[in-house]
Amino acid sequence: MHAFLHIFALCAPFLSYTDRSIEIQALTSFKLNLHDPLGALDGWDTSSPEVPCDWRGVACNNDRVTELRLPRLQLGGRLSERLSELSMLKKISLRSNFFNGSISSSLMECKLLRFLFLQDNAFSGNVPPEIGNLTGLQIFNVAQNHISGTIPRELPLSLKYLDLSSNIFSGEIPETVANLSHLQLINLSYNELSGEILVTFGELQKLQYLWLDHNFLGGTLPSALANFSSLVHLSAEGNALGGVLPSAISALPKLQVISLSRNNLTGSIPLIFCLCFFLPITSTTLIPL
Numbered sequence: 001m002h003a004f005l006h007i008f009a010l011c012a013p014f015l016s017y018t019d020r021s022i023e024i025q026a027l028t029s030f031k032l033n034l035h036d037p038l039g040a041l042d043g044w045d046t047s048s049p050e051v052p053c054d055w056r057g058v059a060c061n062n063d064r065v066t067e068l069r070l071p072r073l074q075l076g077g078r079l080s081e082r083l084s085e086l087s088m089l090k091k092i093s094l095r096s097n098f099f100n101g102s103i104s105s106s107l108m109e110c111k112l113l114r115f116l117f118l119q120d121n122a123f124s125g126n127v128p129p130e131i132g133n134l135t136g137l138q139i140f141n142v143a144q145n146h147i148s149g150t151i152p153r154e155l156p157l158s159l160k161y162l163d164l165s166s167n168i169f170s171g172e173i174p175e176t177v178a179n180l181s182h183l184q185l186i187n188l189s190y191n192e193l194s195g196e197i198l199v200t201f202g203e204l205q206k207l208q209y210l211w212l213d214h215n216f217l218g219g220t221l222p223s224a225l226a227n228f229s230s231l232v233h234l235s236a237e238g239n240a241l242g243g244v245l246p247s248a249i250s251a252l253p254k255l256q257v258i259s260l261s262r263n264n265l266t267g268s269i270p271l272i273f274c275l276c277f278f279l280p281i282t283s284t285t286l287i288p289l
């Protein structure tokens with residue numbers, strides 16, 4: 001009897017092993033993995049009243065962690081695999097830090113993720129194909145990292161905003177990109193992509209911004225681009241595109257910027273667009289953080 005009580009006492013903490021304590025442990029593991037020179041997460045105290053919902057950068061809904069937002073805090077190191085235990089997470093913003101290592105497939109176990117802002121860090125390795133499991137993902141921004149390999153074929157069909165710019169992605173743009181019918185922005189600029197621009201791209205009826213600058217894309221500009229009825233911005237500067245600029249492009253109703261210099265294209269750009277080359281092009285943010 002005495003022994004039984006003793007064992008019960010030892011196990012008691014585990015009987016209250018709730019979703020909350022799992023999330024506290026997952027966040028603590030995330031913090032312990034990090035290099036935090038500014039002490040940004042010093043206030044992550046397990047005795048705070050609303051732990052972990054009152055921690056810096058953490059937001060909850062119904063006591064479950066739904067957001068982790070820690071931009072611009074000089075945080076470095078690898079992402080803990082245990083982030084996968086934050087199963088209600090909808091938004092992660094860790095942009096403009098010094099995170100490194102690969103974006104692990106365990107992150108793709110957070111099935112409810114809608115917004116993933118990992119741009120301007122030092123992530124390397126490949127984007128795991130399990131990204132296709134995030135069936136509600138709307139924004140995937142990993143611009144300005146050192147990510148290599150090919151663009152995954154299995155991107156979620158829910159994507160609206162795909163920014164893979166300024167990395168080392170290589171190979172061809174997978175034809176499955178044409179399936180992403182909700183896309184409003186694709187930025188693949190400053191990579192090492194080769195092959196041709198797909199004809200099927202023309203099926204992306206909601207696409208407003210197409211940035212393909214500074215890759216090794218060849219072939220011609222498909223006249224199917226003229227089918228992008230929502231297109232506002234088309235740039236593919238500094239590639240190896242040849243042939244004739246499809247005249248139908250000038251008929252696109254919303255097009256404001258067309259930037260195709262440093263290719264081998266011939267044909268003329270209608271005067272109305274030429275004006276744009278002399279206007280300062282301000283950076284466009286579709287969806288603010």
Ligand SMILES: *[C@@H]1O[C@H](CO)[C@@H](O)[C@H](O)[C@H]1NC(C)=O
Pocket residue numbers: 035075076077078098099100101
């Ligand atoms: C990753 O970041 C940590 C902390 O900033 C650093 O100590 C480590 O050297 C980095 N690793 C690599 C491979 O760059």
Ligand SMILES: *[C@@H]1O[C@H](CO)[C@@H](O)[C@H](O)[C@H]1NC(C)=O
Pocket residue numbers: 105106108109130133
């Ligand atoms: C992704 O989904 C597949 C099934 O579609 C499953 O086998 C795999 O374990 C999932 N991976 C992750 C990381 O959730």
Ligand SMILES: *[C@@H]1O[C@H](CO)[C@@H](O)[C@H](O)[C@H]1NC(C)=O
Pocket residue numbers: 143144163165166187189190209211283284285
């Ligand atoms: C696309 O990527 C390039 C290079 O990273 C960047 O300069 C540009 O501002 C991006 N465009 C948008 C709309 O985000």
Ligand SMILES: *[C@@H]1O[C@H](CO)[C@@H](O)[C@H](O)[C@H]1NC(C)=O
Pocket residue numbers: 175176178179
């Ligand atoms: C995606 O596109 C590929 C090739 O373009 C096609 O074979 C496939 O059926 C599409 N998948 C979905 C889910 O639409």
Ligand SMILES: *[C@@H]1O[C@H](CO)[C@@H](O)[C@H](O)[C@H]1NC(C)=O
Pocket residue numbers: 199200201202203205224227
């Ligand atoms: C143009 O868009 C329509 C959908 O509105 C699509 O059915 C058609 O295949 C597209 N044409 C080309 C050449 O991509």
Ligand SMILES: *[C@@H]1O[C@H](CO)[C@@H](O)[C@H](O)[C@H]1NC(C)=O
Pocket residue numbers: 239240241262263264
């Ligand atoms: C453009 O064409 C010229 C002559 O055919 C060739 O020498 C040059 O390498 C081409 N440039 C690009 C960027 O493809």
